[in-house]
Amino acid sequence: MEEGMEALVMDDMSVKGFKVGSGIVLDYSHALLAIRELGKFHALSYAIRDQKPELLKEWISKSADSFYNSTLKNIGMKAIMDVGRVVLESYESSENRTESEVLESFLSRLPQFFELPSIGKADKYSVINHGDFQMRNMLFKYGDSSQPHHPTALCMIDWQLSRLASPALDILFFLSVCSDKNLREHHYDNLIQEYHKSFSSFLKQLGSDPNVLLPFEVLLHHLKEYGGFGLCNAMWLIPMAAQECDFSKCTNEDALLKEFPTSPQQQYVPIIRDIITDFIKYGYQL
Known part of the structure; x- marks a missing residue:
């Protein structure tokens, strides 16, 4: 309780049966658990x-965004522009005209997606976001021996990018970085609904009214309004997640940028193209 004498108590979650999920993209059982737990977290x-x-x-007064107020955002924009050009060049002039035009417009307005007012204004719907809700920051427990590959509990780790913003930002981060076209095609609507059901159920248990604090229609509107934020995450983080990055010896921005790789076109481009196509279909503002 004394300033300057704080202590951080840590727990070994592996002893409790938790382990890091495998791969980059979640299957449905992992995605369902993750989106439900995210809903409960936001309900708090x-x-x-x-x-x-x-x-x-009090929390807001003592907190500041640790990414969008840093020079890292400049590195992010540079990386996104680089891979964006690769994706643009992959479109044939006679096909995917809509996707090509949307991506070109998106890249021309890229700086606005990295400004704090654009990523979720601190209004009545803002919540504490995890900020980096991807596989490497999720620990899963498999407690049902009859279904050994289906997780039964989740522990979120790595909170250094938490901030106050719309809950849609965490959802968009999750959908853009942790899903593939097959998962979205078969389960997108259901995952959004399951998020809000979990959110609503837990918020009621906590004694508040979800229909007043975050109506489902407002959530859908926020997902569309902040769609560009999700595309930013995908274009930057999917290539990085696919390769090992070592930031320990980086002493300047140029060195950091080199650690953010652009995956080979055959691996990376189809994934981003699928995301752009799907986000247009969902009506997201890119």
């Missing part, structure tokens, strides 16, 4: 905002 913020607003204000 809404309950605090509703029942103890002074506590949330």
Whole structure:
């Protein structure tokens, strides 16, 4: 309780049966658990905002965004521009005209997606975001011997990018980085609905009304409004997640940029093209 004498208590989650998920993209059983737990996590913020607003204000006053206020965002924009040009060049002039035009417009407006007011204004729907909700930051437990490959519990780790923003940002991050076309094609609508069901159920248990604090229609609107944020994540982080990056010896921005790889075209381009096509179909603003 004394300033300057704080302690951080850590727990070994492997002893409790948790382990890092394998791969980059989640299958449906892992995605379903993850989106439900994300809904419960966001419900905590809404309950605090509703029942103890002074506590949330205190957190906000002592917190600042650690990514969008840093020079890392310049590295991110450079990496996205580089891979964006590769994806643009992959489109044939006679096909995918809509996707090509959308991507070209998106790249021309890229800086606005890296400005704090554009990534989720601090309004009544803002919550504490995880900020980096991807596979390497999820620990899974497999507690059902009859279904050994289906997770039964999830532990989120790595909170250094947490910030106050729309809950849609965490969802978009998750959908853009941790899903593939097959998962989205068969389960996109269901995952969004399951998020809100989990959110609503837990928020009711906490004593607040989800239909007042985050109506489903508002969530859908935010997903469309912040769609460009999801595409930014995909274009930057999917190539990085596919390769090992060593930041320990980076002493300047140029060195950092070199550690953010652009995957070979045959591996990377189809994934981003699928995301662009799907996001256009969902009506996301890119």
